[in-house]
Every structure is written in C-alpha cells, then in structure tokens.
Amino acid sequence: MxxxxxxxxxxxxxxxxxxxxxxxxxxxxxxxxxxxxxxxxxxxxxxxxxxxxxxxxxxxxxxxxxxxxxxxxxxxxxxxxxxxxxxxxxxxxxxxxxxxxxxxxxxxxxxxxxxxxxxxxxxxxxxxxxxxxxxxxxxxxxxxxxxxxxxxxxxxxxxGINEDQPSLRIPGAAFEAAQIWGTRHGLDGSVTTIGINTGAGGRWKTKGLGEGRTTELIEFLHRELEGEVKFVLLGGPAEAERNRRIMAAFGEDSDSEAIVLDAGTDNDQLTFAAFVDRCDLLITSDSLAMHMAIARSISLVAFFAPTSAVEIDVYGLGEKVISTADDYCSYRPDADNSTITVERLGRAALRTLP
The missing domain is CATH 3.40.50.2000 (Glycogen Phosphorylase B;)
Incomplete structure (x- = not known):
C-alpha cells in the first residue's frame, strides 16, 4: 500500500x-x-x-x-x-x-x-x-x-510522472436529467448544438464576454450555419440575471430567428456537466465549464484576457482565442478584452465544429 x-x-x-x-x-x-x-x-x-x-x-x-x-x-x-x-x-x-x-x-x-x-x-x-x-x-x-x-x-x-488529461465521471441520474431536458427541447442530433458559456462569475469581469457580444456571436453563427444550429445558454447562479437578459433578446417578441435554449443557472455541478456533454461545441470563458469540456473531451473554443491561456491545454479539442491587448495575462479584474471579437470567436467555432 x-x-x-x-x-x-x-x-x-x-x-x-x-x-x-x-x-x-x-x-x-x-x-x-x-x-x-x-x-x-x-x-x-x-x-x-x-x-x-x-x-x-x-x-x-x-x-x-x-x-x-x-x-x-x-x-x-x-x-x-x-x-x-x-x-x-x-x-x-x-x-x-x-x-x-x-x-x-x-x-x-x-x-x-x-x-x-x-x-x-x-x-x-x-x-x-x-x-x-x-x-x-x-x-x-x-x-x-x-x-x-x-x-x-x-x-x-x-x-515526476507522465502527463495525462483531466477527467470527470458523470452519474446516470445527471445524464438522464440532461437527456429529458434535451428531448423536450428537440435536441435530437438533427442540427448542431452549440453551448454558450460566456459569463465569468464575480472575480474577473472581463474574463467573460459582454452580453452584447454574446448575442452578436449567436446571430453570427446562426447566419453562417444557415439556421442548422441550436444554442444552449449555460451559466451558474452568478449569471442568472445576465442570462435572463440574453434570453430576452431571442424571445417571441424579438426579430431573431436563432433558437436559444436556457439550460438554467441552478443545476448541480454534475447535471451542469451533463449539459456541457450534450453539446457538439462549447464556446466558453476560462471557467469551470471549460474544464468540464476538456475533461469530457468536448470540442471547445475558449477565450482568455486577464488569465493565462498557456496554462490551459485543450488537447486538440479546439482553439484558444487570446487577447492581444497589452494587459493580457495581467490577472487584473478590468483587463482589456476588446480584442476578443465576435469575428475571431465565430471563425474559431466554425473551424472547430466536428
């Protein structure tokens, strides 16, 4: 022993x-x-x-x-x-x-x-x-x-050990909850499913993507994929109000034709991981969702401004979009993330889609 x-x-x-x-x-x-x-x-x-x-x-x-x-x-x-x-x-x-x-x-x-x-x-x-x-x-x-x-x-x-990849086990009950939710919302594999996890919690505001750029990104990908896509909006309790506002931009009273599904912000960790696992691609901030995608070998596009992109190995699962501002990797809560553009994220997503 x-x-x-x-x-x-x-x-x-x-x-x-x-x-x-x-x-x-x-x-x-x-x-x-x-x-x-x-x-x-x-x-x-x-x-x-x-x-x-x-x-x-x-x-x-x-x-x-x-x-x-x-x-x-x-x-x-x-x-x-x-x-x-x-x-x-x-x-x-x-x-x-x-x-x-x-x-x-x-x-x-x-x-x-x-x-x-x-x-x-x-x-x-x-x-x-x-x-x-x-x-x-x-x-x-x-x-x-x-x-x-x-x-x-x-x-x-x-x-002094061999390098390996993170991993996460998800129990059957969490998979079942995500499956039931997906079936109810028509996630039957007939179109691409893209997870959107662009919040950042409370510590580093610019670790995330603003609400405006998030809605623009969804519209960009909806156009580029000619509507053959559904989006799953992900987040935790800290993103509840933010996600509610984003969802309002795609509600019945909006002009958008993009289909955005709200996965909720009160899921337990493993059910949240099961939602991530249902996605063909996750677009994410440097966050728990990113680490879950890597641990579950889900294709992803991750973006970085205040934190280090080098520390994160995506193991060939996708791309990293990195700020080109002078204060990249400064760990400042107000680091400039303006170079994390819709065009850069969207093109990376299109290249990464399975």
Whole structure:
C-alpha cells in the first residue's frame, strides 16, 4: 500500500484540472491509495473518480472543521502528501501530518522565527508564480506572463510522472436529467448544438464576454450555419440575471430567428456537466465549464484576457482565442478584452465544429 494525500480544495476549475495527475500517480505507484481533500461543495468533481479511493471534505471557514480533518488525516502514515493550496491553514495542515515525502505548499519559518506559507523546492516551478512566491509579486507576475507550459505539464514534471488529461465521471441520474431536458427541447442530433458559456462569475469581469457580444456571436453563427444550429445558454447562479437578459433578446417578441435554449443557472455541478456533454461545441470563458469540456473531451473554443491561456491545454479539442491587448495575462479584474471579437470567436467555432 502506498497512501497518497492530495490537498486541492478549491477553486472548482482548479480541482477538476488537477485530476490530470491521477493516471500518472497510479502508473508510478501501482499500489497507491489516493485520498483527496476538497472543500465542501467541490466533492462531486472527484468522488466518482475510479483512481481516487477516498474523498475527505472540509469547511475552509471553520477552524473546528480544519481541526477535525487534521485528526482524521493524522491517523494515516502517508507516503506522499501533494499539497497544492497556498492558504496558511492548509499549509499548516500539510506540515502537521506524518509523511515520507511532501511536495508543494507548507509552512516555512522566517528569519524572525515566525511561520508563513511557503513551498518545497521541488514545487518551485509552480509556486514561484503564485501568491506565496519567494521571488516577490513582481517577479511572480513576470514568470506567469512568460510561462510556456500548461498546468498539466508543470505538475507532471513537478511530480515526476507522465502527463495525462483531466477527467470527470458523470452519474446516470445527471445524464438522464440532461437527456429529458434535451428531448423536450428537440435536441435530437438533427442540427448542431452549440453551448454558450460566456459569463465569468464575480472575480474577473472581463474574463467573460459582454452580453452584447454574446448575442452578436449567436446571430453570427446562426447566419453562417444557415439556421442548422441550436444554442444552449449555460451559466451558474452568478449569471442568472445576465442570462435572463440574453434570453430576452431571442424571445417571441424579438426579430431573431436563432433558437436559444436556457439550460438554467441552478443545476448541480454534475447535471451542469451533463449539459456541457450534450453539446457538439462549447464556446466558453476560462471557467469551470471549460474544464468540464476538456475533461469530457468536448470540442471547445475558449477565450482568455486577464488569465493565462498557456496554462490551459485543450488537447486538440479546439482553439484558444487570446487577447492581444497589452494587459493580457495581467490577472487584473478590468483587463482589456476588446480584442476578443465576435469575428475571431465565430471563425474559431466554425473551424472547430466536428
């Protein structure tokens, strides 16, 4: 037995893309038994993974919850702890557990004797670009902008394993819910189905595509495909009002002939993934939906302005449309995304369609 603990709790897209390391870990250590620590609300992204033996959840805002998890995980003598979250509380957790090998985020002791979040030397390729970089924020940002390797490549080299693709298992009940919805709306495979997921949540406004450009993109593709297409509008709770306004542009009182179907914004994660899985192509921001499409091998066009496109490997599934503005990959919430045009997105979509 070779017990491995992965500490990767959030954000949701980061949890999902980290599943790329699972095949390589099992290949390198066939006797491995993998436990994955995730934040409450993220467990569905890993609980059905056949290469994960146990999923432990934690309320990151609860000191009592962190203590409980520390006790629970402390019952195992780990062979390898892979610690991928920079929060000090999780660094403390990783450093407190007995293990033969620790890779990633941990506590460090400063020259003044104080403890702070740090990382092991073998994980510097990733964490040198992060919030806890020993090199300082300016150099970390420069390294991130100059990085030429994907997340999966960096992690496989960091861990000394073969690189693989993220994956996501979807249960039958979620597939059935998406199937029933699709049948009700005539998604019978007779025309192309394009998913539209252009929102961005709340952190980076310009990570997404504006409502105006989204409606123009739908109209562009409707014309180019001569109406032989249906669009599925996707999003989460943060996009509820936004998606409602977009849907209004294609309602009965509009002049548009495009067929746009509202998948809702209150689906659980795996039902949402099943909606993504029904699409022939997904046009998406750098978001959970993008990572789901990659994990499910769905054709996609993903666009990037404030965040790094290089980190994302689409594994030959489609194209990346990247901002040409000076502040690309600046991680600024107001980064210029004006060069992510309808023409660029639409042409990429037409090239990518199966």
């Amino acid at each position: 070779y017990p491995i603990l992965i500490i990767k709790t959030a954000a949701l897209g980061d949890v999902l893309r980290t599943t790329s390391i699972l095949p390589g870990l099992h290949e390198a250590h066939p006797a491995s038994e993998i436990t994955w620590l995730v934040a409450e609300g993220a467990e569905d992204l890993v609980r059905l993974q056949p290469l994960v033996d146990r999923v432990v959840t934690v309320d990151l805002d609860s000191p009592e919850g962190l203590t409980r998890v520390m006790v629970e995980l402390g019952r195992t003598s780990w062979k390898w702890i892979i610690s991928l979250d920079e929060e000090e509380s999780l660094c403390r957790l990783a450093s407190s557990l007995a293990t033969e090998r620790l890779t990633g985020a941990c506590l460090e002791t400063g020259e003044d004797g104080s403890e702070r979040a740090g990382y092991t030397l073998d994980s510097a390729a990733w964490f040198d670009m992060g919030l806890t970089s020993r090199l300082g924020k300016e150099e970390a940002d420069r390294l991130k902008r100059g990085n030429s390797q994907s997340h999966a490549t960096i992690f496989s080299e960091m861990l």
